[in-house]
Amino acid sequence: MALIIAIYCALALFFIGSLIRILRILTMPVHLRWELYPVPHEPCARARYGGSYFEETDWWTRPRKRRFSGEVGVILQEVFLLKGVWRHNRELWPWSWLLHFGLYSMIGAAVLTLAGALQNAAGVLPLRPNHPVALVLWAAMISGTIGATGIVAIRSASTKLRPFTSPWAWINLSVLLFVFTTGLLNLSVNPSSISEMILFSRALVAFRAAPGLHSLTAVHASSLALFVAYFPFTHMTHMYMKYFTYHAIRWDDSPCRSNTRIHASIEHSLSRNVDWAAPHILGEGKKSWSDVSSEGAIRGAK
Amino acid sequence: MGRSKLNIRDIGKTPSPLTSIEWGGLAPLPPPYDRIEARKKAKVLDENLLQQIDGSLDGTIAVGMARPASEAEEEQLIERFLAGLQKLVSRDNNWGFLQQLTLSLEHCTGCQTCIDACPIYLSSGRNDIYRPTYRSEVFRRLVNRHTRPGGRIFAKLQGGDIDLNARTIARLLELSYRCTLCRRCAQACPIGVDNGLIAREIRKLFSMEMGIAPKEIHEKGSMVQLRTGSSTGLNPTALRDNIRFLDDEASEAAGFKVQTQWDKEGADILLMHNAGEILSWPENPMAFAIILTAAGISWTMSSELAGYDAVNYGVWYDDAQFARVAQRQAKVAKGLKVKKMVIGECGHSHKALMVVADRLLTGDLNIPRESSLVLLRDIVRSRLLRLDPSRNNFPVSLHDPCNIVRLMGIVRPQREVLERICPQFREMAPHGVDNYCCGGGSGFAIMSSYNFENWRLSISGRMKLRQVLEAFADRPEPQTQKYLCAPCSNCKGQFRDLFRFYQVWENSRILSGGLAELIVNAMTDIPKPFIQWSGLSS
Numbered sequence: 001m002a003l004i005i006a007i008y009c010a011l012a013l014f015f016i017g018s019l020i021r022i023l024r025i026l027t028m029p030v031h032l033r034w035e036l037y038p039v040p041h042e043p044c045a046r047a048r049y050g051g052s053y054f055e056e057t058d059w060w061t062r063p064r065k066r067r068f069s070g071e072v073g074v075i076l077q078e079v080f081l082l083k084g085v086w087r088h089n090r091e092l093w094p095w096s097w098l099l100h101f102g103l104y105s106m107i108g109a110a111v112l113t114l115a116g117a118l119q120n121a122a123g124v125l126p127l128r129p130n131h132p133v134a135l136v137l138w139a140a141m142i143s144g145t146i147g148a149t150g151i152v153a154i155r156s157a158s159t160k161l162r163p164f165t166s167p168w169a170w171i172n173l174s175v176l177l178f179v180f181t182t183g184l185l186n187l188s189v190n191p192s193s194i195s196e197m198i199l200f201s202r203a204l205v206a207f208r209a210a211p212g213l214h215s216l217t218a219v220h221a222s223s224l225a226l227f228v229a230y231f232p233f234t235h236m237t238h239m240y241m242k243y244f245t246y247h248a249i250r251w252d253d254s255p256c257r258s259n260t261r262i263h264a265s266i267e268h269s270l271s272r273n274v275d276w277a278a279p280h281i282l283g284e285g286k287k288s289w290s291d292v293s294s295e296g297a298i299r300g301a302k
Numbered sequence: 303m304g305r306s307k308l309n310i311r312d313i314g315k316t317p318s319p320l321t322s323i324e325w326g327g328l329a330p331l332p333p334p335y336d337r338i339e340a341r342k343k344a345k346v347l348d349e350n351l352l353q354q355i356d357g358s359l360d361g362t363i364a365v366g367m368a369r370p371a372s373e374a375e376e377e378q379l380i381e382r383f384l385a386g387l388q389k390l391v392s393r394d395n396n397w398g399f400l401q402q403l404t405l406s407l408e409h410c411t412g413c414q415t416c417i418d419a420c421p422i423y424l425s426s427g428r429n430d431i432y433r434p435t436y437r438s439e440v441f442r443r444l445v446n447r448h449t450r451p452g453g454r455i456f457a458k459l460q461g462g463d464i465d466l467n468a469r470t471i472a473r474l475l476e477l478s479y480r481c482t483l484c485r486r487c488a489q490a491c492p493i494g495v496d497n498g499l500i501a502r503e504i505r506k507l508f509s510m511e512m513g514i515a516p517k518e519i520h521e522k523g524s525m526v527q528l529r530t531g532s533s534t535g536l537n538p539t540a541l542r543d544n545i546r547f548l549d550d551e552a553s554e555a556a557g558f559k560v561q562t563q564w565d566k567e568g569a570d571i572l573l574m575h576n577a578g579e580i581l582s583w584p585e586n587p588m589a590f591a592i593i594l595t596a597a598g599i600s601w602t603m604s605s606e607l608a609g610y611d612a613v614n615y616g617v618w619y620d621d622a623q624f625a626r627v628a629q630r631q632a633k634v635a636k637g638l639k640v641k642k643m644v645i646g647e648c649g650h651s652h653k654a655l656m657v658v659a660d661r662l663l664t665g666d667l668n669i670p671r672e673s674s675l676v677l678l679r680d681i682v683r684s685r686l687l688r689l690d691p692s693r694n695n696f697p698v699s700l701h702d703p704c705n706i707v708r709l710m711g712i713v714r715p716q717r718e719v720l721e722r723i724c725p726q727f728r729e730m731a732p733h734g735v736d737n738y739c740c741g742g743g744s745g746f747a748i749m750s751s752y753n754f755e756n757w758r759l760s761i762s763g764r765m766k767l768r769q770v771l772e773a774f775a776d777r778p779e780p781q782t783q784k785y786l787c788a789p790c791s792n793c794k795g796q797f798r799d800l801f802r803f804y805q806v807w808e809n810s811r812i813l814s815g816g817l818a819e820l821i822v823n824a825m826t827d828i829p830k831p832f833i834q835w836s837g838l839s840s
Contacts, residue, residue: 025405029397033657034499036488037711037735050735052711054656057680058642060670084492089415096413163308164412164435168459238409238493245405245494253711256661256668266661269397274622276395277385278513280525281622289397293625293662 001209003221008207010229017232018240025244030265036250040070052253060255071247078242080104092161095150102144102180103239109136110201117201134194141187144180148173172234179223186216193217308430313440313473314465318358320431320473323757327427329764332771335804339760342803345753355752356472360431363752364479365508365516367472376468379512383471384448386511390503391449398621398661399506402499407442410435410495419490421738422480425764432761434487434497437477440464441504444474475514478504479754482743482762483618484704489735502744505619515619519745523615524623528630531607532577533615538605544580545587545603552588556822557829560591565638566602571677572640573601574631574655576648576791577611583794586647589818589832593678596827597686602638609634612651613791617658618744628659632667642670644677647816649703649790650743653710673706675789678817679715682722689824691723693831696783698724698820699773701766701797702737703790711735716789716817723824724785730773738765740788742796758796759803767800770812778810783835786814811835 038050046052047070053059077083082100085093112133152173155165186193196217203210213221231237238245256262270290274283283292312320325344330336347357355366370376389395390403416434417423423432430436443464446456457463464470481501488496509515527533536544545562552560563569573594579586594601604610608630616624632655635643645652656671663669681687700720706712713734720727730737740747741763749758774784788794797814806812813835822832 025401028401028404029393030661031401032398032661034399034402034496035657035709035711036485036496037708037713039711042711046711046714049713050708050711051713054673054710054712055676055715057676058670058672078492082492084490085413085415088419088490088492089413092413092415159308160414160417161412163310163430164414164439166412166459166461168461169412171459235409235411238411241405241409242494244401245409245496249402249405249496250488250494256664258665258668262661263664266664270662270664272394272397274395275392276389276510276622277382278510280513280520281510283622289625292622293629 003213003218003225004204004207004210006222006225007204007228010225013229014232018237021232021237021241025241025248029269030262031249033252034249035253039251039253040074041066041068041251042070043067044070071251075242075246078246092151092154095147095154097147098143099147099151099176102140102142102147105136105140105143106179106183109133109140112136113198113201114205116198117205120202121205133198137183137194137197138187141180141184144176145184148177148180152177168234172236175223175227175230179220179227182216182220182223186214186220190214190216197221308436310436310439310443311462311464314467314470318356318469319361320358321360321429323360323362323426323429323761325760328760329425329427329768331764331768331804334809335767335771338804338809344760345756347753351752356469356476357752358469359473359476360429360480360757362754362757363476364749364754364757365475365514366752367475367514369472370468379468379471380466382512383466383507386507387445387449389511390507391445396503396506396621399499399503402496403503406438406495406497406500407445409493410438410442411493412439413492415492416487416490416495416497419486421484421486421741421765422482422762425761431477432480434481437474437481437504438495438497438500440470440474440477441500474504475508477501478508479516479746479749480762482704482739482741482746484739484743485708486704486736486739489708502618506621509620510622516745516749516751518748518751519615519619520623523745523748524620524627527608527611527613527615528623528626531609532611533613534577534581534611536577536580536611538607538610541577541580541610542605544584548580548584548588549591551584552591555588555828555830555832556592556596557827558595560588560595562591563602564605566600568639569602570600570641571602572609572635572638572643573603573646573674574610574612574643574651575646576613576651578613578791578795579646579648582798583791583816585819585832585834586816589816589822590646590674592822592825592828593681593687593818596825597681597684599681601644602640604634604638606634606637609638612645612648612655614651614654614659615745617650617654624654624658625662628655628662629667631655632659632663632669635669636666640669642672644672644674646674647789647791647818649705649792652703652712653705657710673710673712673715675706675712675715675719675817678821679718682719682821687821688826689723689821690826691725691824693824693826694724694785694820695726696785697726697728697774697777698785698787699728699730699770700733701730701740701770701786701788701790701793701814702733702735703788703793704737704739704743706790707737708735716787719817719821720787723820728773730769738769740766740790740793740796741800742792745792747792747795747799755799759800763796763800766796767804767806770806771810774810774812780809780811782811784810784812785820785833786812787817787820788814789817
């Protein structure tokens, strides 16, 4: 039961931690534009070469066409194929891709297992060997173990990467490696590992004590709980924070129009006080951005 | 270059300099430029100067921070720096860039995928301190250590505390001016981390909190612009005199009367050049005046303070200066009741006024703004001018200014013009949104203090020089005149210096100039060729 509670706590930490992180960014003031091209929601022909609506005559008079599918296409390539790493860092790509594939497969296996457990709890699905789960789990553990090992090796050996691999990054990699290797070991030496995991997930869904687990299954489940709890406090959150770096900044080309949310937020921000202390700023913590940008100029230029 | 063995913490520890530039280790240049460079001597900083100013980063000084005279002064310096760090992560003081900065500081995995996208890193022979990630990592550790709860633990987990002393601060300041803010690294980052932005935010901290910025950009730049109307120091009277003279020249060249309209209320277009064009590349504003007159466009220029200079150096280093200049420019346009503002051939002015200022110019100050490249494309397309491409029958290549292309997505209009009027137009590789910076971006083109010019030409401009030479590799001989179209004032400034330094005109006969000049050169109504080939760039 302790393991079941630990996993619930880990999931709670994961969701609360992630929510705080996301809300922190979401509640930040609307930023000034800082886009970077190509912007994939532009119409196909333009997105292909990185063009923007600024290429149109009197662009402000034309309806804006945003192609949501363009953004989705780029993000999918980035998430599942790691296209950026493929283009710019080929030596890292195989290991990074395997690690990411391992993580996605692990998530996939968890979803399949929990879905099965839920269906079972609802009486829809009888208890039977779960071949798809086994397949996905094997793929996850093999791929994740090779990927994490490869990244540890390349980060240890490469003079390019080693100086930028902090103790924290080593901890992250160690946790990942531990999760995958315990999972692989469990699958390899414990013949009932799959059915134990399925039974364990049923216990998890029903919030009741899990049946007796092989020590390796218990260690693997514990390592997973640790990883899930720890995840939102690391830079591994780029997995979902990418939405903001891409969609909300790199591709945010929305012009400021009156009576829009952007406009209202900017008006509010312009009323914030400026506290910067350099002599030319002349804000003194009392003047607003609006004052400083319109009135302070002449005095500031003396 | 001093290779690897990099330890991030060395920034506050190693006795000076942190790295030294081995000129023989730079990315190779093709002959004869390798030999020309070998003959040049790098300017070494005077020992007496180095007693007063910290040059301990790489033996180059761009800004020049005075060494503190006493421990008390050093402590004060550190306090001011820490106050700036706090403000950089505060909503009130940095609302405009807080989200971008936070995301970039918190999500870098250190994968170094971005580093080979940086032309400075590549040019330097891959010197570690010029990695886009290096300054960001130093800064990230300082932010985490000094602005976050549990900073001490963060510091340990991140690889150890960085000693915060005057040397660290001076080196970080200089490092923020070893990046042209071209954001090629950001484009390469799979996570969306923007190391160019971090460099800009560091500059901002120094300027807005500590009052430290390169004098060419601040004291002689944005401050002069706010006082006189232009960063060149041109006041309205001098401006009108200059333009009157240029109109006479343009009329003579065109064979018809060219007269710039001043402060014409209700004009369709308020044309805003980088005022540096008027002084340094007068053929560009002349070409615009000829084209607009010949095409019968309703246009005007402004003689109001800030209305005749599109530059806005604040975009590189200071949000307050940026907002002040942008507001004044928009107020001029509003006063003239023009239909739109058109930005001349100046890259950073494009990005400043059309993109970054977009969310600062609220209400009726948000006057429509358009690129002159679009206007020129429309004029050429509309056949309002009679153009003969055979007049431009010489090799032409196009430089993509980062601000206009990668940061704004204006890619095709300038190409459409060149494809129509330049039969020997050829692209560089890479080009468009993947272009290399000219090496003069983010103010570098106007920065030449101490020995910075040496670094700017040999290192930050190196990849672009190679690209330009490669683009004309099929016609390398000096007997063939070649034209490098660079529709941006800062880029042209960099090319002028770069070509002079490497004697490009003498050896390869490459001239750099704008787009408008090529259009006028192709106009059949103009009696003589408009482009003057007599070694202008050299």
